[in-house]
Amino acid sequence: MESTATLKRLCRHCGALLKNASMECWFCHKKLEYADIIRVEEKDVDCVEREETTEHDRLSDNHNSDSKTKDVQSEKHIDLGDLYFKGRFISGIIIFVVSWIYAVIHYGLFIGIGLGWIPSLVIAFIGSFIWPLLAVLLLLFLIALGIIVFFK
Numbered sequence: 001m002e003s004t005a006t007l008k009r010l011c012r013h014c015g016a017l018l019k020n021a022s023m024e025c026w027f028c029h030k031k032l033e034y035a036d037i038i039r040v041e042e043k044d045v046d047c048v049e050r051e052e053t054t055e056h057d058r059l060s061d062n063h064n065s066d067s068k069t070k071d072v073q074s075e076k077h078i079d080l081g082d083l084y085f086k087g088r089f090i091s092g093i094i095i096f097v098v099s100w101i102y103a104v105i106h107y108g109l110f111i112g113i114g115l116g117w118i119p120s121l122v123i124a125f126i127g128s129f130i131w132p133l134l135a136v137l138l139l140l141f142l143i144a145l146g147i148i149v150f151f152k
């Protein structure tokens with residue numbers, strides 16, 4: 001892609017842009033040797049700049065798509081965290097109610113209802129931390145129970 005049509009010629013002495021092909025600078029009026037003329041391939045410089053810009057745009061586009069992917073991933077991560085906290089809230093309530101009922105059954109209505117909510121709250125608070133594990137164990141328990149009932 002060699003094009004000499006857009007070759008810019010500058011005077012080495014004064015930096016003036018040489019508009020014609022004459023070997024004398026129109027500005028400083030010095031006789032110009034071949035070495036006195038600075039040749040700048042204007043188009044090529046533009047091309048390089050444009051390519052650099054395109055490259056930069058492409059890179060920034062990639063960066064944008066990367067950050068978009070990261071956003072999506074972080075959204076998924078937030079969703080998982082959100083799911084965890086929702087599950088923790090729900091399982092906490094379930095564990096609390098089940099524990100309180102358990103206390104009422106074992107310690108009677110008076111002590112069970114009166115004091116059973118205190119350990120139930122603690123159990124629910126601690127138990128809800130590992131609710132996904134408890135959910136898996138419950139699922140396995142139900143599967144095992146199903147198998148036992150089925151083969152009985």
Ligand SMILES: [Zn+2]
Nearest residue numbers: 011014025028
């Ligand atoms: Zn000059």
